[in-house]
Amino acid sequence: MVQWFMALSPVQQASLATLFTWGMTALGASLVFFFKTIHRKVLDGMLGAAAGVMIAASFWSLLAPAIEMAENAGQTPWLPAVIGFLSGGAFLWGVDKLLPHLHLGFPTSEAEGISTSWRRSTLLCLAVTLHNIPEGLAVGVAFGALAADLPSASLAGAVALALGIGLQNLPEGTAVSVPLRREGVSRGKSFWYGQLSGMVEPVAGVIGALAVIWMQPLLPYALSFAAGAMIYVVVEEVIPESQLARNTDLATVGAMCGFALMMTLDVALG
Template structure:
């Protein structure tokens, strides 16, 4: 039961964030959006380091001086995987007029949804592999540590859900549809988490690689999308402050609960 609850926590965060469309009348102010993007970046970077890369190297300590190998290889494979998905899956970002990925005839709303869903994949994997490490018992990841990661991602999913649903309402969609689309963008997280847990149970020796893989995938999203979007135009300093706050919160959560 605790495993199910932990895996669902990030999805709840996205849903609550998407629900902001019912309470906020106007579109989100640019400086608020930048602060939230920076915050999400900070959480993801801290989670990648403390909750994924460090446990990956700790698990491989038996390799001695080469304990970095699983973390390095997994990290690069995670980057490559998201780079491939970015090139293949058709999607479009909020501030861009041109779609990316393979060409298709999907609507702009669908393309926006695909973009966010694509970026939620590594977050689901990260939560899944953390709980898989906890179940393994030899990874150094505790139940509290896995929950800390899930809570941290849920915290950054809350503003992310709002960032999705509010602009969708601005495109002419009803509040209800904007909420549904915002919520659906996060459904890939629990699905990805459960699939990762199942996969890890069959290939237990690969767990250090999977931890680093999830870290690489998350950091790809941060470097490729979140930070550039938060740094565009004015108020980029607000994004930097948001990054610092998100990083510290996730670091504290992981160390205090882990």
Template sequence: MVAFFESFHPVMQALLATLFTWGMTALGATLVFATKTINQRLLDSMLGFAGGVMIAASYWSLLGPAIEMSSNNPIGAWFPAAFGFLLGGIFLWGIDKILPHLHPNAPIKDAEGLHSKGQKRSTLLVLAITLHNIPEGLAVGIAFGALANGGTEASLAGALTLALGIGIQNFPEGIAVSMPLRGDGMSQRKSFFYGQFSGMVEPIAAVIGAIAVSFIEPLLPYALSFAAGAMIFVVAEEVIPSSLEKGNKDLASMSLMIGFVVMMILDVALG
């Protein structure tokens, strides 16, 4: 796998990797062709698992490398990571207040963002998943873009591991959009289309992130930390609350821990 990706430019590597993560979203959405509903406990456990993967990726694949790259920073190695992390959270907070969206498991009356009232449930669900696919795509793109600034084979393996982890947790995201729509009576094809559509933003965000850090090397630790902060905001504001809303708190919490451990193992063993 590493040898295959080495033959491409980092921007193309980012695009290929996020086409995989988009494909995993689509794979999750295909379950609408097999069943009209999904067990709530299973859905909540998968959401918890996704949250654990995102938390682990935020440190091992993003914040940790950002701190290592900042050892010569005149203020301190902590500064780029801290500044970028908080900026990422603030950025997603702003988008969250503007973009109309509906969290998985939430009733339509709890839609958030500007002009959310009167919007279709399908549109709001897709926008919610799209909201946290943006930092995921950016994270993968930035990880690959770092390779253009002299990254090693080990950092390529780390970027691939991050893409793999994001892809794994995208599977339940496709389910989280498509299944509620199918349960509301939408056709299989439309439910699938909306489910996979939410992942389309990842390749776009990845290419933007990869191009940006490919040409602006000093930006890299800030960019990595920005992506980490944005992902943690999404986990805290959307993924974890959605996994707990139906009362499966213990199951969702343990699933989060399993997701964290899986991503940690993948990053340490492969990255």
């Protein structure tokens, strides 16, 4: 199985890796078939862990390789990282202002983005979908970087990133499906909306892989762009949502554990 995966092209590897992360979102959403509610403390701890994984992945799997690649190419090491990082945050800021969505725990009247009459279930799903765009891009860019045959881009590192993103997708699927079930939506529809939020990751993954293969000189910028987009999501959405019910210590411990897990995966495998 390992040899077969290694023989695939980077785009095919990115496709399979992001299908895995989507599958983990669906696995998290499937908990709705067993539970109608989930304790808020459990959810906050899971969201905190997801934030920790995303923060660690942003540096260990994206920013650090971007700086190393720029340095090896004779560029100013920090410049591509800064430009890409801020561009990724600006991109998500723009999407956040335009895409109608609703954060967990907030009433429908506080939906963000362009005003719409869409249902609460759709708005919740779109909020998590917004999280998953940079995650899919990050995995795709990491695998696409393998085509550049650079020392700082390794298959093990890309796999570690996909594993970390997949693990933190579990609570995201649950965070959509279980609250919808609690509000009276059927189990089937709750699961559908929960897994639907992860469907964007394979699309974003393939786009990210193709982009860096076609434009290899932009690779440090692409890696940093994905990092900036993920950090924007973490600071603007995931961390505030994890502390909304004032379970701040639990969410913080979850973030620390998530960070440590992703750091271990990246260093041990990458």
